[in-house]
Amino acid sequence: MNQIAIRISGMTKYYGTGPDAVRALHDVSFEIRNNEFFTLLGPSGCGKTTLLRIIGGFEEYSEGKLELFDEEIQDLPPNRRPVNTVFQHYALFPHLSIRDNVGFGLKMLGKPDSEIHRQTNKMLDLVRLSEYADRRPSQLSGGQKQRVALARALAPEPKVLLLDEPLSALDLKLRQSMRHELKQIREQLGITFIFVTHDQEEALIMSDRIAVMSHGSLQQVGTPEEIYNHPENRFVADFVGETNLVQGVIRELCSDAACVEYADQELSLAIQNENLFATEQQVHLSIRPEHINIKPMSSESSNLPALIKEKTFLGTDIQFLCRLKGGNELTTRVQTTTTDCATLLPGDSVELTIDTKKIVLLGD
Amino acid sequence: MSNPPHGVFAPIRHWLLLPSWLTIGFLMVSPVLIMLVYSFLTKEFRGGVIWEFTFAAYDQFFIDRGLFGDEPPQIEWTYINIFWRSTWQAGLATLLCLFIGFPTAYYIATRPASTRNIWVFLITIPYWVNLLIRTVSMKFLIRDNGPINAWLLQTGLITEPISLINTPIAVQLGLFYSYLPFMVLPLYAAIERFDFSLSEAAADLYAHRWYTLWHIIIPNIKAGIIAGCILVFIPSLGAFLAPDLLGGAKNFMIGSLIEEQFKGTAGNWPFGAAASMILLTAVLLVMMLHARNQKIDAAHQGH
Numbered sequence: 241m242n243q244i245a246i247r248i249s250g251m252t253k254y255y256g257t258g259p260d261a262v263r264a265l266h267d268v269s270f271e272i273r274n275n276e277f278f279t280l281l282g283p284s285g286c287g288k289t290t291l292l293r294i295i296g297g298f299e300e301y302s303e304g305k306l307e308l309f310d311e312e313i314q315d316l317p318p319n320r321r322p323v324n325t326v327f328q329h330y331a332l333f334p335h336l337s338i339r340d341n342v343g344f345g346l347k348m349l350g351k352p353d354s355e356i357h358r359q360t361n362k363m364l365d366l367v368r369l370s371e372y373a374d375r376r377p378s379q380l381s382g383g384q385k386q387r388v389a390l391a392r393a394l395a396p397e398p399k400v401l402l403l404d405e406p407l408s409a410l411d412l413k414l415r416q417s418m419r420h421e422l423k424q425i426r427e428q429l430g431i432t433f434i435f436v437t438h439d440q441e442e443a444l445i446m447s448d449r450i451a452v453m454s455h456g457s458l459q460q461v462g463t464p465e466e467i468y469n470h471p472e473n474r475f476v477a478d479f480v481g482e483t484n485l486v487q488g489v490i491r492e493l494c495s496d497a498a499c500v501e502y503a504d505q506e507l508s509l510a511i512q513n514e515n516l517f518a519t520e521q522q523v524h525l526s527i528r529p530e531h532i533n534i535k536p537m538s539s540e541s542s543n544l545p546a547l548i549k550e551k552t553f554l555g556t557d558i559q560f561l562c563r564l565k566g567g568n569e570l571t572t573r574v575q576t577t578t579t580d581c582a583t584l585l586p587g588d589s590v591e592l593t594i595d596t597k598k599i600v601l602l603g604d
Numbered sequence: 605m606s607n608p609p610h611g612v613f614a615p616i617r618h619w620l621l622l623p624s625w626l627t628i629g630f631l632m633v634s635p636v637l638i639m640l641v642y643s644f645l646t647k648e649f650r651g652g653v654i655w656e657f658t659f660a661a662y663d664q665f666f667i668d669r670g671l672f673g674d675e676p677p678q679i680e681w682t683y684i685n686i687f688w689r690s691t692w693q694a695g696l697a698t699l700l701c702l703f704i705g706f707p708t709a710y711y712i713a714t715r716p717a718s719t720r721n722i723w724v725f726l727i728t729i730p731y732w733v734n735l736l737i738r739t740v741s742m743k744f745l746i747r748d749n750g751p752i753n754a755w756l757l758q759t760g761l762i763t764e765p766i767s768l769i770n771t772p773i774a775v776q777l778g779l780f781y782s783y784l785p786f787m788v789l790p791l792y793a794a795i796e797r798f799d800f801s802l803s804e805a806a807a808d809l810y811a812h813r814w815y816t817l818w819h820i821i822i823p824n825i826k827a828g829i830i831a832g833c834i835l836v837f838i839p840s841l842g843a844f845l846a847p848d849l850l851g852g853a854k855n856f857m858i859g860s861l862i863e864e865q866f867k868g869t870a871g872n873w874p875f876g877a878a879a880s881m882i883l884l885t886a887v888l889l890v891m892m893l894h895a896r897n898q899k900i901d902a903a904h905q906g907h
Contacts, residue, residue, distance in 0.1 A: 296808060297807075297808075298804055298807075298808075317807065318804070318807040318808050319807045319808070319809075319810045319811055319812065320810075323808075324808055324809065325804075325805070325808045327801050327804070327805055328801075329799075329801060331799065331801040331802050331804065331805035332805075333802060333805070333806075333820060333824075334802075334824065335823040335824060344806070344809045344811070345809035345810055348806075348809055348810035348811045348812075348815070349810050392805075392809070393808075393809075396809065396810065
């Protein structure tokens with residue numbers, strides 16, 4: 241049932257040759273399932289756009305293999321791949337009407353006029369732009385152009401749709417509604433979306449699965465929950481969502497738990513694989529701000545004592561930057577409505593409680 | 605239009621425009637007006653004009669009244685033919701410049717940004733040399749015993765030297781060489797501004813590369829193509845060095861005709877001025893037609 245739409249194996253790409261060559265991709269391998277909303281996530285320059293352009297046929301690669309539905313497609317030029325792209329800056333043809341833009345791919349495929357007309361109307365309906373069919377791209381707003389670009393790429397009914405940071409040029413409100421719309425359209429049409437973004441929030445909200453990339457290498461592939469709750473390394477923990485990355489030392493180790501010393505506290509943490517760790521090893525702990533509770537200091541507490549250094553109001557949440565005794569700092573976030581911490585101020589003494597079940601232990 | 609700037613220059617803004625107005629008024633408009641007036645004056649035999657109003661110059665251009673002016677008037681074809689020859693020579697030179705200039709400009713515009721300026725610089729280098737010298741050099745290149753014929757003979761491609769000098773082909777070569785950069789530079793500017801993600805989008809949507817060139821790239825750099833064509837066509841139409849030096853008497857163009865009227869003592873200033881005015885009118889008509897087409901285009905696009 242779960243057919244593989246795209247299989248990438250050992251993909252490596254260098255820009256330039258010789259000693260000056262820049263490595264854009266390093267031995268990247270993963271699979272994208274059919275009908276999946278798959279996101280390539282990473283900071284700028286991580287190779288995610290290069291990878292998308294390789295799939296689209298706009299870039300060549302140095303080593304590796306690219307398969308589309310079990311067929312190698314590396315020798316096919318872009319105009320012969322059953323894959324369409326929504327470009328970052330839309331790339332609508334300014335001299336053609338919206339209708340001709342949307343119908344362009346079908347026309348190039350040699351479809352009869354009646355079919356082009358029918359399919360174009362269907363696509364314009366899908367993105368709710370039917371009344372704009374005879375306008376030019378320059379007469380549309382950013383969000384409308386975005387939807388035309390989407391309709392144009394979807395019209396030839398590609399097997400896979402590539403989206404290169406399609407929402408980055410829109411303002412926040414529009415971006416939020418487009419996220420929703422993109423997700424809906426994908427569910428309606430049931431085709432594979434490969435979505436490139438540097439916005440981790442966008443990736444978490446929209447994707448079925450996410451591939452996190454950094455410096456041309458794949459860091460982790462997984463569902464949004466896996467990526468967020470079980471990051472495999474420091475980069476993923478830090479890049480996806482906000483976290484406190486702190487150092488600790490493993491004091492004791494048994495098959496499913498480790499005792500880690502951090503800030504004069506012994507924390508007992510669950511671990512998946514004891515072979516990854518050793519006693520007396522320096523490790524990193526990823527502690528999400530929402531997993532640290534904060535309350536005013538009480539005398540008989542065994543919790544972490546701390547001083548508030550900064551307080552930031554975030555709307556639904558309040559964020560505190562706290563300094564621990566040893567000089568360590570932790571960021572904690574609590575919901576404005578469910579706490580009596582609203583009155584806490586910088587300089588106040590507080591105690592912190594860490595939900596140890598949610599701490600992620602990361603080697604090196 | 606944006607509002608005029610309200611800055612420190614606001615009180616004296618009009619005075620700062622004075623040099624521009626003086627340049628346009630004195631150096632561009634007044635010479636044309638002088639020519640317009642001269643074209644309606646009577647000729648003085650050793651050059652110059654007599655201040656007596658007449659249509660004689662225009663009459664001479666268009667109407668044939670026989671050698672002594674006493675025959676029934678007929679259309680004078682001599683000058684109209686020269687005019688017509690000039691037009692197609694200039695048109696052909698423009699097309700030649702476009703066909704050679706487009707790939708050149710495309711190549712330059714698609715180089716890495718750091719090397720583009722070097723290419724543009726190379727294109728302009730020949731223009732540091734005077735046009736006369738360059739035209740004479742062209743003559744040396746293509747004459748019967750010149751290097752091109754010598755090379756062709758040596759390689760055995762031809763057995764007789766190709767006689768190029770004093771042919772329309774020689775004029776074409778001269779015009780092409782004189783005005784090529786006027787085609788390359790506006791084309792380069794247009795192609796450099798072209799968003800190549802549009803051609804990627806076309807390829808992504810299954811367009812063949814020739815289709816992309818004709819239906820995506822060319823429509824979007826049309827302004828540059830038209831600018832280049834105007835910049836080559838207009839000076840070619842009035843050119844006199846290339847036709848004089850390379851084309852000989854048989855390939856006389858309107859520019860040479862006008863030049864003759866003002867050179868030495870054999871000339872006829874009112875006739876030269878009238879021919880200039882006729883040329884100017886023709887050029888203006890072409891430009892107005894172009895402007896009207898653009899307006900129609902713009903209206904069609906809803907701007």
